[in-house]
Amino acid sequence: MALSVHWLYRPRFRLCLSVLAFLLVAALGTLAISWQTSQGLRKDHAASLAQSVYMVDMTLDNAAVAADTVNYLIGAPCTEETIQALRWQVAKVPNVRTVNLYTGDTIYCTSLFGEKIDFVSQGHYAGGQLMLMSGNAVTPNHPLIAYRHDVNGQGVLVGVDGYFLHNILRLLSQQKFLVLKVGDQWMDNQGKIHRDLGWPKGERMALASQRYPYEMRLVISGSDHWRYIFDYATASLVLFPLVGLFVAFMTYGLLGRFGTPVTALKTALEKKQFIPWLQPVVDGTDHKITGCEVLMRWQHPHSGLIPPYQFIPLAEESGLIVPMTRSMMAQVRDQFGPIAAQLPKGFHFGFNICASHFKDLTLVEDCKAFIDAFKENPVHLVLELTERELIEQTDITHSLFSSLRRMGVLIAMDDFGTGHSSLAYLQNFHIDILKIDQSFIGRIGTDALAGHIVDNVIDLAKRLRLIIVAEGVETQAQVDYLTPYQLEFLQGYFFSKPLAPNTFIEKWLKE
Incomplete structure (x- = not known):
């Protein structure tokens, strides 16, 4: 559905399609439309199921890695060395909250409390391996999934943070009923744990993991068919035989409103609807402004300001994120370059980049143009690596990193601790800044x-001599906790929400 159909938006073509729709009404029937829609809807939902199983499997693979690593400790006494080994897995492996040792129905050694006796029945685990939990003693309202690695009645229990599973369901369950089912329990897209699944009315679909005892379930309701037609098969509406001329007029209007998601992004890019918003980054000691992170917003003419999580994943998947980032850099450069003298010395601008930016060398040209705009008062340009896609080590990648370093561009590891390759990035690429995830x-x-x-x-960051940024600081208590560490930078709503450029200049530069 990612084909370019920009011509559909031109009034002349919309009129031609409307006339053609009227002529075709008598020839095509409702049955053909319904069949085509059902096939497309099943295909898309099957893809959502496959994607959700793939992502949940990846999350559980982290738990398996942690369990395999401490496999040698099964049956060992709960000494200080054992506790430290368990805690190291919590700090090292993404998504893992706790690692515990058990024998029979008794947990006797935990990464959180050390030597502690607790009880859990082995019969509660689906397939003897997984169990959904609405929380534990420390975080009773924070869901998690327990992964059990058993060796002859003894083994390792790994608690996986339900936050990541919740995000998977939330991102993939838009306009559909999608849940994660483990045994007789299931998690909805709000992160709530329920027992016994009641199916809503509609066509049911399910896909079980081939590696772990769980399955993803969804339902295609009658309203989904209509929603799918309006979103992806607008031209098919002209096939309804009873609406005749009315459908021709409706097609003209609807084709001006609907298109594929990728087409909508392309159109928005052409109309310069993607705009930068800036979130201040302050000094970790005196809290004075030292820089900002440039965040992308979509200024939609009908829906208003659209947050990035609703369009950035598709932009990265389609490759449009590269020209969108180039537009962000150009807009910031053009607005702040002429007022470079107002910026504090050593001011830095941070831009998010992903794997798509490393497929050619245009990023180097964009960075050079940005830096050259601030010759009157040089600034630091920071590129923040995101981990939604893995950056592969290629000749182009290494050449690009080398060119960026020669220009003085700083590389930051964004959202550290939540991606699938944080430690690999630290090892394989020269990272200057580490941003602790909010x-x-x-x-x-x-x-x-x-x-x-x-x-x-x-x-870890101080041992590696990295600059540290704490993201998501929202309360005085968090500031007080971080102050003794004397971090270089802090960022979060405690200091300021993201602001439009003009507001940012008035509030943070002129004041």
């Missing part, structure tokens, strides 16, 4: 495990 900062003071993770990440 999901850990946000739980400081409420989740002991999050505090341990933050402590370990800061220690």
Whole structure:
């Protein structure tokens, strides 16, 4: 559905299609439309099921890695060395919240509390391996999934953060009923755990994992068929035989409103609807402005300001993220270059980039043009690596990194601790800045495990002599917790939400 159909938006072609629709009404029937729509809808939903199983499998693979790593500790006494080995897996492996040792129905050693006796029945685990939980003693309202690795009645229990599973369901369940089912329990797209699944009315689809005892389920309701037609098969509406001329007029209007998602992004890019918003980054000690992160927003003419999580994944998948980022850099360059003298010395601008940017060398040209615009008062340009797609090590990649370093561009590891390759990036690429993910900062003071993770990440970054940015700082308690570490930079709503450029200039530069 990603074919370019920009000509559909031109009034002349819309009129021709409307006339053609009227002529074709008598020849094509409702049955053909219904069949075509059902096939497309099943295909898309099957793809959603496959994608959700793939992503959940990846999350559980992390738990399996943690369990396999401490496999040698099964049956070992709960000594300080054993506890440290368990805690190291929590700090090292993405998505893992706890690692525990058990024998029979007794948990006797945990990464969180050390030597602690707790009980859990082996019969509660689906397939003897997985169990959904609405929370634990530390975070009773924070869901997780327990992964059990058993060896002759003894083994390892790994708690996987339900936050990531919840995000998978939320991102893939738009306009559909999609749940994760483990045994007789299931998680909805709100992160709530339920027992016994009641199917809504509609066509049912399910896909079980080939590696773990769970399955993803969804339902295609009658309204889904109509929604699919309006979103992806507008031209098919002209085939309804009873609407005749009315359908021709409706087609003219609808073709001006609907298109494929990729087409909508292309049109928005051509009309310069993607605009930069800036979130201040402050000094970790005196909280004075030192830079900003440039965040993309979609200024839609009908829907208003659209946040990035609703369109960035598709932009990255389609490759449109590259020209969109180039537009962001050009807009910031053109607005802030003429007022470079107003910027504090050493001011930095951060832009998010992904794997698509590393497929050619145009990024180097964009960065050079940006830096050259601030010759009056040089700034630091920071490129923040995201991990939604893996950056492969190729000749182009290494050449690009080398060129960027020669220009003085700084590379930041964004959302550290949540991606699938954070440690690999630190090892394979020269990283200058490490940004601690807001999901850990946000739980400081409420989740002991999050505090341990933050402590370990800061220690790791300082050992590697990396600049540290704490993202998502929202409360005074979080500021007080981070202050003794004397971090270089802080960022979050405590200091400011993202602002439009003019507002940012008035509030942070002129004041």
